[in-house]
Amino acid sequence: MICRKINQGKLRNSFRQSICRWFQSSVAPVAAPMTPVSTVSSSGKKIQSQLHFFGNYTTPFCSFKSNVSFPLRGCSFSTQAALDLSTGGVIDVPLAQTGEGIAECELLKWFVHEGDQVEEFQPLCEVQSDKATIEITSRYKGKISQILHVPGNIVKVGETLLKIAVDDIPEPAETSDASEKMTSLDSDFIGSSDISSVPEKSKIDGVSSTPAVRNLAKQYGLDINDVPGTGKDGRILKEDVTNYAMQKGLINEALECAQQKHSEVSSLIGGGYEDKTLQLRGYQRAMVKSMTLAAKIPHFYFIEEMNCDALVELKKSFQNENSDLEIKHTFLPVLIKSLSMALTTHPMLNSCFSEESYEVILKGSHNIGIAMATPNGLVVPNIKNVQSLSILEITKELSRLQKLAKINKLTPDDISGSTITLSNIGGIGGKFGSPLINSPEVAIIGFGRIQKIAQFAEDGDVYPASVMTINIGADHRVLDGATVARFCNDWKKFVEKPDLLLLHTR
Structure with a gap:
């Protein structure tokens, strides 16, 4: 059903097409979309009019065009979460659009139960898309009438999550698309002073x-x-x-998740020889989709060693001069910044590939993704616009993302938009790995721990050196070995001589 919105304006006369609320005649015309309407006013005058719905049937605005001037109030209509009076004030709460391109989400957990009283903006449940974990909050005050899904279910956008018996008839909030249509349709008729909207x-x-x-x-x-x-x-x-x-x-959510994972693994280890089934949830389920897609990409790998003696000394000097106890300097921010410097002269590695159009899009921003192992699975948030950030700013942003990842509170913006990915397995162990590309990116870089190994000088003397092995995975549809090798040479130069970063930093 169509519910009245709260965008009321002052009385106006208009012969033009307008968003309307009611008419000062005895009968208000009602019709199907694009259907002409004839009615008779209280004065006996025949009124020719037309009611027109914009777009599809989900668009919450209609227009009225008439041959008669009516004193009317500016108002819009919405079909969102309409009150079903036939069921005693019960409202269906659907899964809203949580992000661009998101068609479905996994239901992770409920914060409410059937029979619970809820307030406006109270969290109802937590859902997981391919991009982030999102809390769904209530737009209404009322009582939970029915919960239609259980944790683990895949819910499509627009599908009903639960039903709420509301205390009062709700007035749905205006959608941005509909608002734009209303403004463009009759901007002269309904001015900014005529509309009272819900504040952000x-x-x-x-x-x-x-x-x-x-x-x-x-x-x-x-x-x-x-x-x-x-x-x-x-x-x-x-x-x-x-x-x-x-x-x-x-x-302490991260601790609870870790304890739950440990309990599951312990039950498997101590459970004898019986088969047990574990349900993949959240980020693990998203990883199945992304890795299945990545497996279709023709990979090739380029392996190189970097001398990190200067990098080790630079990190020590940063930490010695550090006066902020909340900041912990590591190698990773310097590697991220030096990577961005190399991408400046090798933009093909900072691109994405479109299979449909056979186009390569060179990305203007260096949004560098960092693969993180969390209690909830593997997640890849990214640091935006690294080319414009200092090493200290990168350090702070990296710390923020790591904290949010541990408690499963990353936002869709934190996870979406990466242009190239780093995978640091050295923090756990291993010399190097062979990671899979995070589509639609065209490159991913894995590196292991820094090791002290024997190196030969030009005169034949042996000396200890701090060496890190990197492995660059590249999409062979876009990149070739020579391009990756040249890029790696420039990146290696910045890592082995970090003072050059000062020379090239803008």
């Missing part, structure tokens, strides 16, 4: 944040005024609350 954010005690962020702070028992905001104009973001909760030691 609100302020409590001078603190700018959304209701969902305040609710998250409440869950952790935090005062929202104590959380430092990093958003525009000091706005408090969800990540700010999560990071502050971690600093206070309030988040």
Whole structure:
């Protein structure tokens, strides 16, 4: 059914096509899409009109065109989550679109049960797409009437997750697409002063944040005024609350996940010789899809050794001069920055390939993905615009991503958009690995731990050196061995002589 939205304007007269709420005649015309309507007003005048729905039947706006001038109020309509009066005020809550190109999500867990009372913006469940883990919150105040899915189910976008018996008739929020259509249709008729919209954010005690962020702070028992905001104009973001909760030691989800994984493995080890089945969930299920796709790419590998003596000394100097106890300097940020410097002169490795159009898109930004092993599986967040960041800024961003990955709180933006990937197996063990490309990227780089091994000088003397082995996996449809070798030579130069980074940094 069609529900009235809250975009009311002041009375206007119009002969033009307009978004309308009601008519000051005795009968308001109602019709199917694109159907002409004739009705008679209280004065006896015949009214020729037409009701037209924009786009498909899911588009929440319609227009009315008439040969008669009506005093009317500007208003829009929405079909989103309409109240079903026939079922006693029960609303179907569908899985909303969680990101571009996302058609389905896996339901990970419920935060509510049937019969529970819920408030607006209260978390209902957690879902996992190919890109991120997302909390679904309630838009209504009411009682959980029915839960239609169990954890582990794959739910398609638009499919009903649960039913809520609402206390009051809801007024659905305006969608951005529909809002744009309304504005372009009758921007002169409905001005900015005529529309009262739901604010994006609100302020409590001078603190700018959304209701969902305040609710998250409440869950952790935090005062929202104590959380430092990093958003525009000091706005408090969800990540700010999560990071502050971690600093206070309030988040132990990573420990719980690790204990659960350990318990599952222990039960397998101590379970004798009986077969047991483990259900792949979350990131592990997403990895099945991505690795199946990666297996279709024709890989070739280029292996090289890098002398890291200067890199080791640089890391020591960074740490010796470090006055911030929250920052821990490692080799990885320097490797990331030096990689970006090499990509500047070898843009083919910072590209993606389209099989449909046989096109290679050279990416302008260096969004370098970092493969991370977490209690929930392998995930690859990325650091955006590395070419514009300092080593210190990269260090801080890497630390942020690592913390969020451990507690399964990475956002879709953190995970999407990478242009090339690094896989550091050295932190766990091994000299090098042969990673698979993260499609649609065309290259991935794996490197192992730095080892002290014997090297020969030009005069024949033997000396100890810190050596790291790297393995570059490349898409042979786009790259050839010579291109990868030249790129590796330039990257190796920056790693072995990191002072050159100062010479080329913009």
